[in-house]
Amino acid sequence: MSVTPQASENAGDRTGLRVAYGGGVYPAEEIARGAAYELFSADEVAGFEWAPRPGSVLPWRRFVHATEVTAVHGAPPPAEEPEAALMMPAHRERGWSQMHQLSQRPDAAGDPVLGAMRASAVVRRGTRMVKILSARQLAGYVRGWLPHGFCYREYDIAHLRTPAATTLLRTDGEVGRDGVEVAYALRWRAADPVDYDVPVGDGHRGLGALPPRDRLGPPVLGTGFVPSSSQLIPEFVTRDFADLPMPANATLLAYPAEGVEVVLYTYQAEQRGWLRMVGPQWRHLLAAVPGLSPDQEYVPTGDAPRSTQLVGTYGGNEYEAVADMPGGFRVLAMTRAARYPVDAVARRLRFAQWRGVPCLVLREEAGWLRLRLRRPDPDAVAVTAAQCHDRGIYEVWAPGAEVTNDEVTHVPYAL
Template sequence: MTLVGEAAQRTVTFAGKQYPAEELARGAAYELYLDGPEPGALPNPRPGARHPFRMFVHSSEVPGAEPFDAPLTIPLSRTMSWEGVQRLSQTPGGDVRAVRESATIKPGTRMIKPLSTSQVGAYLRQGALPHGCCYREHDIAHLRTPADLRFLGVDDEDAVYALRWRAIGPEDYEIARLPGVMELPPHERVGPPLLGTGFAPSNKHLVPEFVTADLAELPLPAFSELIAYLPDGTEVTLFHFVPEQKAWSRMAGPQWRRLLAPIDADQEFIPVPDTFARLVGCYQGEVQEAVADPPGEYRLLAKTRAARYPVESLARRDVRGRWRGVDVLIVGAENDWLRVRLIRPDSDSIVRIGARPAERCVYEAWAPGSELTDVREHQTPYRLSW
């Protein structure tokens, strides 16, 4: 082993050549160090770096890699190549089920959701929670620049913001197949189209696409992060979520003010309001608010360490109801008005409640609270032992 700064190096093979490299995202990708420019290489921004260039590659291209999460697998066939699978993934009705089902989520799987600057503000101050379209970090860990990530619907040349969190379990996620959204005309959608194959639309990448179950909001696990990716491939951690304080704690130093200014986030500590979605756990027969620290720690939410008892069971609760004959999630409130989200958006339900696209696949409206019926708490239990 040799050292570059504080990071340990190893030697890996890529495209038949050996490179000094660092493992990224628990083995999902590698940062290769190059002595000269090669196709796909970026300048190494580290001051005084021994190797002036670097390149990011996926673990599937590195022999012997052992990532934390399950890689995509393609059934062997004389007629099926990677290019063939990628082409089918972009064809509505293309049969790529065997490949898509190999992209699994388990407790601790790190998920990522690219965000616009306005969406970052909603997570910081308005209590927004993970919802809608998202991806396994494993599948996009090698895509580290705004240009790389543009196909996911983010279009900013200076930086791409994202939310990263760890999955509590597969119960919270579905393959991105929403027939009602797929049938909508382009002027009623935002962002890239939903293909229905379970893969993101791209003529270059094969990226499994997920949505949160019922488009619901997922309570943030401990140490969720708001991050940014720069044009040189640098990843910057901007904020960590501290559940005991119900607040975001700033991690980025003053050198990253240019990333904090667009999201108006100069504070060291930003409290977030209470949300309709929350985690609850059972301890000695009592149900109390809980916090998840996947893959193995689930406990009562408490500010003092002595009171952070491990829970015997864990569930996610949200609030649902019906408005104008349509099933909706309640995700916000202001005075006597409720912000509601369609659970299964389609053309008819969108028109019926006057919903607008809040983001890709997500349709919301404001409803008078007095008009909602069948308002209830909905509970999704988690399996804690695997």
């Protein structure tokens, strides 16, 4: 169904953008640099919802992914290289519906056609990654947590813009308990593809074998896709379930029921803290976040020891570095003149074993080590008594004297 001339003219004055979808052409607004679109209509259309905005004559709207539309008219030239879309190999007997069904079957994890489709979704340097958060998790990231665990490319989930739509991406096991009408998210740019893994294959098979009592969030299918009855979304994990150094200009976001994106905070790498960006009209979105004042302008993350660090060399000396994408890597320095581009860069982290289980060392206190399992499975969880704190994230305290193979390692990035 096409929009009426009056509605089209009104929307055209605002966006100049038209999108062909489902046999109609609609005024639209671009989302995530063309990864998705918000379509508007003056009349009721199947699949659109009633969501009027002040002063608008187009009260019906729908969010669609870029791969669902047939044409885009009036879009500005892309400012940067777009992400690779999920591609389905041509197959006489398998269409989208069949591939979606395969993505939801753990026994289909080895299917070569499904594997080829999953392999088409890749992370590159500078890819915008997103982790959907609860209010409790948002508070943790404001206070110093680092990106870790299950996450998604922004490109693949840009059309999921409301709390209800993002429910399937939650990893905390609290869906339906918090009762809030807002979803939160952390968004950052990937420093390097080596930091990410796809939860398929032998290395992650144990996740799918964990019983519901021992996990949080939805089950891990082992196909590399999110469990969903209607979405086909590739999922990623940070490699070894490790924390990643927080890149410069990462953002904490809110998605209220209106479907708009609200930037709450942006990360200031040199100051090691979050600068509040949200205006007074949206600060009520922070009311549900425990221990956080909506009026606090700047929130430092503190000087607690970090589980990981980005290090670089410049002029033969080693410095703490920061990923500042898309510009690259530089020395972490307060003064602009000292923010030199590094000659080499690597992610530093600490590995160990406890009771024969490979772990990450997160921190050390009074002779005890906080460990996170690198490859969770029923046996590893049982022998360590590790507790699940997030989907795929299992942690436990261990006596330092019992830990073996304790070593600092570096993951180099190619420059």
